[in-house]
Amino acid sequence: MQGNTACAEGALAAGCRFFGGYPITPSTEVAEHMAAKLPKTGGVFIQMEDEIAGIAAVIGASWTGMRAMTATSGPGFSLMMENIGFAVMTETPCVLVNIQRGGPSTGQPTMSAQGDMFQCRFGSHGDYSIIALSPSSVQEMYELTIKSFDLADRFRVPVFLMADEIIGHMRERIEIPPSVPRVERKPLARGVLPFHPDEDLVPGFPQFGMGYGVHVTGLTHDERGYPCTTSPSLHEELVKRLVAKIESARHEIADYRVTNPDAEVVFITYGSPARSVEQVIHDNPSDRVGHLRFRVVWPFPEKTLWEFPNARVFLVPEQNLGQMAREIERHTSVPVISLPKLGGALHTPEELKRAMEAWR
Amino acid sequence: MTYADWLREDRLPHIYCAGCGNGTVINCTLNALDRMGWKKEETIFVSGIGCSSRAPGYIVTDSLHTTHGRALAFATGIKMANPALHVVVFTGDGDLAAIGGNHFIHACRRNIDLTVVCMNNQIYGMTGGQGSPTTPRGALSTTTPYGSQEPAFDLCELASAAGANFVSRWTSYHVKELTRAVHTGFETPGFSFIEALVQCPTNYGRRNKFRNVMDQIEYFKTHGILLQKVKRLREEGKPIPDDAIVLGDFVQRNRAAMGVRR
Amino acid sequence: MRLVIDERRCKGCNLCTMVCPYRIFKPGTKPNARGIVVPELDRPERCANCRLQALYGRTLCGMCQMICPDQAIRWEEEKPGEATKVAIEF
Numbered sequence: 001m002q003g004n005t006a007c008a009e010g011a012l013a014a015g016c017r018f019f020g021g022y023p024i025t026p027s028t029e030v031a032e033h034m035a036a037k038l039p040k041t042g043g044v045f046i047q048m049e050d051e052i053a054g055i056a057a058v059i060g061a062s063w064t065g066m067r068a069m070t071a072t073s074g075p076g077f078s079l080m081m082e083n084i085g086f087a088v089m090t091e092t093p094c095v096l097v098n099i100q101r102g103g104p105s106t107g108q109p110t111m112s113a114q115g116d117m118f119q120c121r122f123g124s125h126g127d128y129s130i131i132a133l134s135p136s137s138v139q140e141m142y143e144l145t146i147k148s149f150d151l152a153d154r155f156r157v158p159v160f161l162m163a164d165e166i167i168g169h170m171r172e173r174i175e176i177p178p179s180v181p182r183v184e185r186k187p188l189a190r191g192v193l194p195f196h197p198d199e200d201l202v203p204g205f206p207q208f209g210m211g212y213g214v215h216v217t218g219l220t221h222d223e224r225g226y227p228c229t230t231s232p233s234l235h236e237e238l239v240k241r242l243v244a245k246i247e248s249a250r251h252e253i254a255d256y257r258v259t260n261p262d263a264e265v266v267f268i269t270y271g272s273p274a275r276s277v278e279q280v281i282h283d284n285p286s287d288r289v290g291h292l293r294f295r296v297v298w299p300f301p302e303k304t305l306w307e308f309p310n311a312r313v314f315l316v317p318e319q320n321l322g323q324m325a326r327e328i329e330r331h332t333s334v335p336v337i338s339l340p341k342l343g344g345a346l347h348t349p350e351e352l353k354r355a356m357e358a359w360r
Numbered sequence: 361m362t363y364a365d366w367l368r369e370d371r372l373p374h375i376y377c378a379g380c381g382n383g384t385v386i387n388c389t390l391n392a393l394d395r396m397g398w399k400k401e402e403t404i405f406v407s408g409i410g411c412s413s414r415a416p417g418y419i420v421t422d423s424l425h426t427t428h429g430r431a432l433a434f435a436t437g438i439k440m441a442n443p444a445l446h447v448v449v450f451t452g453d454g455d456l457a458a459i460g461g462n463h464f465i466h467a468c469r470r471n472i473d474l475t476v477v478c479m480n481n482q483i484y485g486m487t488g489g490q491g492s493p494t495t496p497r498g499a500l501s502t503t504t505p506y507g508s509q510e511p512a513f514d515l516c517e518l519a520s521a522a523g524a525n526f527v528s529r530w531t532s533y534h535v536k537e538l539t540r541a542v543h544t545g546f547e548t549p550g551f552s553f554i555e556a557l558v559q560c561p562t563n564y565g566r567r568n569k570f571r572n573v574m575d576q577i578e579y580f581k582t583h584g585i586l587l588q589k590v591k592r593l594r595e596e597g598k599p600i601p602d603d604a605i606v607l608g609d610f611v612q613r614n615r616a617a618m619g620v621r622r
Numbered sequence: 623m624r625l626v627i628d629e630r631r632c633k634g635c636n637l638c639t640m641v642c643p644y645r646i647f648k649p650g651t652k653p654n655a656r657g658i659v660v661p662e663l664d665r666p667e668r669c670a671n672c673r674l675q676a677l678y679g680r681t682l683c684g685m686c687q688m689i690c691p692d693q694a695i696r697w698e699e700e701k702p703g704e705a706t707k708v709a710i711e712f
Contacts, residue, residue, distance in 0.1 A: 017441075018437070018440070018441050020436075020437055044440045044441055046436065046437075046440055048433060048436070048466075049433075049462050049463060049466040050462065052430060052433065053430065053433035053436070053462075053463055053466070054433075056426065056427070056430045056433030056434045056436075056437060057433055057434065057436050057437030057440070058437060059426075059434060059437065060406075060424065060433070060434040060435060060436065060437025060438040060441070061437040061438065061440065061441035062437075063422075063424060063438060064438055064441040064442040064445065065442075066441045066442075068437070068441070082427050083427055083430065086426065086427050206422075208404055208422040208424075208438065208442075208445065209401060209402060209404070209422065209442060209444070209445050210401060211400070211401035212422060213400065213401075213420050213421060213422060214422055214423075215368075215416065215417050215422075215423045215425065216422075216423065216424045216425065217417065217424075217425035218425065218426065218427060219425065226371065226417065227414075227417060227425075364693070364696065367693060372631055372692075372693060373630065373631040373633065373692055373694075374692070376691060376692075377633075378633035378634055378635045378658075378692075379633070379635030379636075379637065379691065380691050381691060382691065383690070383691025383692055383693065384637075384688065384689050384690070384691050386693075387687070387688050387689075387690070387691075387693065388688065391688065532689070532691075533689075535685065535688040535689050536685075536688070539688070561635075572636075573635045573636065573637060574636065574637065574639075574640050577637065577640060578640075
């Protein structure tokens with residue numbers, strides 16, 4: 001199965017019943033598969049006039065209680081930024097799949113990149129926090145799409161599936177479980193103010209059409225949901241809560257894979273470069289090469305770096321100029337070496353091996 | 361029930377300036393809504409950004425106050441996801457015709473079962489009186505200090521051409537007709553577009569020789585001309601005044617629609 | 623029924639003075655506590671709605687209420703036993 005198809009299948013298995021999007025290479029197969037399958041499951045597929053409208057329709061559909069998603073790539077992702085901020089402010093659960101391609105601008109539509117890792121975290125204006133996952137195989141495309149929906153519903157936040165073109169267009173055999181457990185949205189208790197957070201800092205979801213009479217606005221709002229834009233303390237409290245509900249749960253959200261925790265030379269990867277590192281480990285079993293692979297990239301779980309107490313160096317191969325390497329550097333005193341590669345080609349095992357040799 | 365039961369009493373008085381026509385359009389819409397007998401929990405108000413778009417905040421139903429120009433895209437998502445809901449969109453001229461122009465024509469083309477009430481004050485009111493796509497030629501605004509040089513959009517012609525099922529234009533002076541038009545819009549399956557010209561005393565009237573609110577209402581009253589009369593004048597080969605505001609139902613048809621309640 | 627202007631909501635735009643067929647609303651003269659000059663009522667008992675709303679069971683004219691941008695005009699039930707003045711016009 002192809003990565004993009006696996007993503008669409010995962011979404012359907014997770015109970016996604018609304019897809020609003022706009023075709024863009026290399027993510028089109030997600031939309032095509034959803035267009036074919038959604039009507040048969042009682043869902044709605046709508047091709048909007050642009051990506052801005054795509055994410056807008058997804059947010060609208062999400063408020064009616066549906067699990068909703070969209071899929072795009074770099075330029076479309078840039079267009080969506082304003083409404084992503086809206087989804088964060090209004091705490092709308094939704095899933096965005098970004099099959100990353102080479103940028104900036106139109107760049108390399110059919111080539112792989114990981115250049116949007118900072119954009120998904122910081123792209124919209126203002127301070128906020130989101131969740132981003134990064135699959136490195138077709139199986140994970142399926143699994144992490146399902147996980148995205150669960151995280152989105154649990155934390156009421158947009159969740160990004162930051163795949164790259166290689167994973168999106170790769171074909172692999174995958175295992176589909178007979179049934180998928182599902183985390184439901186916590187409904188708003190009657191008599192509670194619509195934006196009053198529970199202990200986990202996430203308010204219950206006041207679904208449209210259920211008589212809550214809720215006002216949802218992108219303006220700074222109080223717990224009733226009414227706009228109140230002139231109170232500094234209210235704004236500070238709201239933004240701090242929106243960030244804290246994700247950041248305080250980052251070690252719980254964290255999802256990663258560790259190989260050889262006693263290693264001195266450690267590769268840190270996410271997405272397709274992980275596959276080259278696995279080849280290096282496979283080819284050199286005696287070298288005890290460490291490998292930390294993130295499946296959840298944002299919020300960044302810094303404690304995972306402690307899994308390698310003997311580490312002398314962290315090598316970070318990425319298909320960008322060292323975006324996550326910079327984040328890792330912030331959290332450790334161990335030297336972090338970025339191994340950037342642009343242009344769409346994957347790091348070869350030989351390149352990685354050479355980088356590793358320098359640190360023996 | 362009366363229209364007052366649809367208002368969030370604790371939120372009033374609203375933020376509109378004294379004499380702003382938006383409040384009148386809210387009255388007319390709620391009156392029409394009241395006549396339809398829809399339930400509060402089945403009705404959703406959606407809006408974008410601007411003066412007009414603050415209106416859903418004063419209405420008791422579920423409401424979504426979205427980003428600039430995107431109200432129709434959000435409303436499309438809601439209506440397609442749950443056709444049982446009645447979705448009403450409040451929007452303004454800048455919101456609908458400038459930044460949201462693409463969403464507007466595509467919503468008309470899809471003919472989604474929405475009712476869109478556009479409060480056209482011919483200016484960007486909330487940001488302080490900048491020229492909008494519907495500012496008439498020659499009118500003064502903060503970004504057209506020498507008079508607008510650009511021809512203005514005729515939103516009703518645009519909606520008709522793009523395929524809306526019901527298109528109507530009235531002003532905030534013609535409250536009874538506006539209420540009836542909104543009511544017809546609610547009843548019509550498919551995309552209904554009602555343009556309501558409203559006075560903006562603070563930012564439009566003040567700069568364009570309408571010294572107080574009544575002057576602009578008087579202008580609507582004297583310059584409004586029925587569509588039927590325009591057609592008759594055209595047939596008779598008589599001239600139609602340049603500054604006439606054509607009022608009436610432009611289109612009422614039964615094109616195939618999307619998102620209609622099953 | 624009695625015609626009432628809600629002074630907490632009225633912003634003094636005087637649109638009601640323009641549309642009332644009986645010219646019941648007159649531009650006010652004195653600002654109230656909020657600094658707003660609320661229109662005054664000139665013999666409001668002449669209002670068709672005051673007299674006949676209960677009889678017909680619906681709002682009869684209602685232009686002032688419809689055009690009021692601030693939702694400030696309404697008709698209130700009079701308390702039983704309250705003295706009412708009836709103006710009869712010929």
